[in-house]
Amino acid sequence: MKNGTTLLLLAALVLAGAACLTFWEGGSVTATAASLEATDSGAPSAMVIFPVGEKANPAGAGLKPVAFNHLVHEKRVEDCASCHHTGDTVSCTTCHTVSGSADGKFVTLAEAMHSPRIAKRPEGTNTPQSCVSCHAQRLRERDCAGCHAIVKPARDESWCVTCHNVDVTAEQRRQGSEGTLAPEENEALAAKAVEAKKTATPLSPAKGPLKVTIDAISQQYEPNVFAHRRHMSSLMEAIKDDKLAQAFHTRPETLCAACHHNSPMSSTPPACGNCHKPNIDPAHPERPHLKAAYHLQCMGCHAGMNVARPVNTSCVSCHKERAPQR
């Protein structure tokens, strides 16, 4: 039996492969959740948060429920108590129902999830966090603070559907609100929504101009040559692996909108001077004049990202001194 060992090995391989396939098939039948990476805490990797309420919602109206990715959030926070503020790792909807309950000190589900700022609790007591307040804190960190110091994300429909994205049937919604939906089905729905979520590929810096000459109002100094591509690349590099940015920067042009703000998002945004006039517009006193608009954008972002240089008052760092005019 010269080839006996080889044959045996081959047979074993085939058997193992078949066994694997069978197991995988079986798994996919019971729950799709297995497709997501398991959590360290043992909690489901993702779950759907339904609007649980005492009052029945027979019409089934309302926003789509939220698929909460427990896995990615768990990795970002210090411990369970960061979110489970009572120390008890139960679902948020246990206390915070749609209309509020005594257990949740009548803090409604919407408030518990969206309160932008939460008053600090006395020393030794855990200050609760809402999704929005925690995300807002993250935006104050260096990588985000540059853009987010100068622009405020639009709170429109596209902001809502970033989280409210689970397609459910009326029956599932009813069961979810009543709390009678089977955990397996809940997790399966969540996993499906998480996997279906597409991340937008940001526009390549190469698509934008290499340098932009800002000369509309140059008088005392030479026009500024703004390294557009270098700024774009460095901003993108800083947040390329950031899950929060990936989740909320839902369009390829989102990053562009930090500077090219207020106009509809576009890969060819209008020039700053379209809205910001060289002298302040009496009809829009709140709108900085063009010179201030540039300075506020550049310096605001640099201050947010702790860019020490150039110093704000060093004009010649950005604008070359102009030779005396004859």
Add this chain to the structure above:
Amino acid sequence: MNRRKFLTILGTAGVASAMSTARVAEAGGGVHMFPYWENSYGVLHDTTRCIGCRRCEEGCNKVNNLPKPKKPFADLTVCNTRRRTSAYEWTVVNKYSVDGKPVFRKLQCFHCNDPACAAACFAKCFSKNADGSVTYDGTQCVGCRYCMIACPFYMPGFQYDEAFDPLVQKCTFCAPRLKEGKLPGCVEACPMDALTFGRRSDLIKLARARIKDHPDKYLDYIYGEWDAGGTAWMVLGPKASTPPPAGSHGDGEMKALGLDTQIGNRPVAELTYGALGAVPMIVAFWPVLFGGAYAMTKRKEAIHKAEQEAVEKQAKDDVTTALDAAVRKIEETQGQPAADAARKAMTEALKSREALDSCHASSDHGEGK
């Protein structure tokens, strides 16, 4: 007029004027001592935008033709010292610190809605104008510098170096430029829009909107909205990460910028408007009062003199008539020569009595002394 009467009149006048000032103060009661112009202008100074470049100082110096400072405007180290405005520097930028980060604030006249300087000036040199500016006209200035003492922001400066006709000088809100439709020099020079010019009512809305949009960036306090009864120039301050203890709303942070929130929200002008507003009234009224008193005294003296003279004349006439009658009787009974001798003797007797009288009078006078 005797002493008692004079004092009575003076007292009455005093009470009357005091009552009129009391009425002014009552009517004030945190409202306005000066007309409030709905459409007046103002400037919002956003200290979170200010970078301390001193361009505003340079702009002010240029448009107002002020003397060149010793240190150039490019020297930014001067911001580190707590400078004050003077007769030749109508605006200065100082550096403060909030949360260990530098914050710059521009100092200049706040152009109060109810300017204390104007209320304190008895020569009426200051006026609050419809465009929001508080301007000074030195033609009547007596150089008392009450305005400098009255100003809660220590803004007016005095030309101490002028030997003849020194004047008080301060920011004019570039009132002449406003009339031409131009922005104030400092506002025009600001590269950061840290100074926003507009109607005061619009600026308050603008400031509120900024605070609302960036609650973590701005302190929820518009300095000058109500402080000192409201000012045309207002200041927004940055929010400190460590909130001050409860009950001191806005105080700690604004104090860090050298702004006093304890001035209160009633016009400072209220304190001086009554008393010093009465000065022109007194200047006009007192000459009439004293002139009248003097005239009355003079008239009484004249009447008295005339009366006395009349009495004296009457007495003299009586004596002459009696003498004549006596002489005529003697002439009838004893003849001409006896009458002549009697007349002579009687006239001499009268003369000697008169001399004695005047001698007595002078000796009486001497005793009286």
